[in-house]
Amino acid sequence: MNEKIVKMQKKVKKYLDEDRYQHTMGVMYTAGALAMCHKVNIDKALIAGLLHDCAKCISADKKIKICKKNNIPISEVEYENPGLLHAKLGAFYAESKYHITDSEILCAIRCHTTGRPAMSALDKIIYIADYIEPGRAALPNLEAVRELAFRDLDACICRILKDSLAYLESKNIPLDPMTERTYQYYQELEDE
Numbered sequence: 260m261n262e263k264i265v266k267m268q269k270k271v272k273k274y275l276d277e278d279r280y281q282h283t284m285g286v287m288y289t290a291g292a293l294a295m296c297h298k299v300n301i302d303k304a305l306i307a308g309l310l311h312d313c314a315k316c317i318s319a320d321k322k323i324k325i326c327k328k329n330n331i332p333i334s335e336v337e338y339e340n341p342g343l344l345h346a347k348l349g350a351f352y353a354e355s356k357y358h359i360t361d362s363e364i365l366c367a368i369r370c371h372t373t374g375r376p377a378m379s380a381l382d383k384i385i386y387i388a389d390y391i392e393p394g395r396a397a398l399p400n401l402e403a404v405r406e407l408a409f410r411d412l413d414a415c416i417c418r419i420l421k422d423s424l425a426y427l428e429s430k431n432i433p434l435d436p437m438t439e440r441t442y443q444y445y446q447e448l449e450d451e
Contacts, residue, residue, distance in 0.1 A: 285392030374441035
């Protein structure tokens with residue numbers, strides 16, 4: 260791993276609790292493995308995986324306050340569930356605190372919770388790595404999703420979104436419209 264990533268890793272560790280840091284390491288290494296498999300820039304995948312949750316351990320009120328202060332838009336669903344803001348805020352911190360200027364890395368961090376239609380390969384890798392990293396508690400269909408991740412990114416995204424939407428609906432958790440749009444987009448690709 261290059262020196263820049265090692266320095267970032269030490270800095271990130273200061274801002275995360277131990278469980279979140281372990282998850283972050285799992286996402287980083289899973290993203291690197293997926294990048295190798297799918298011929299995506301490995302360093303970009305490692306950096307995006309490392310920084311994807313860099314704003315996760317900030318309180319809900321503080322997330323809202325920081326977003327407002329920095330003109331980061333907050334949707335109605337994000338006001339109801341401020342935890343979703345960690346992705347947008349994470350991209351902001353990746354740029355302002357970790358000096359990441361690569362738009363592809365920033366986009367992958369920004370969309371790792373909701374996804375987005377027409378994601379780049381790096382976006383997909385970070386979204387998937389966050390879901391399948393080795394320390395992740397057992398989720399429905401996790402083994403099948405892990406296997407699919409190394410064969411077909413689009414099919415894997417569609418499967419994760421389908422399972423995530425079913426889970427959110429079963430728990431009556433407000434749904435971000437972007438997640439629905441993302442699922443519709445990838446479902447249509449699957450149907451073609």
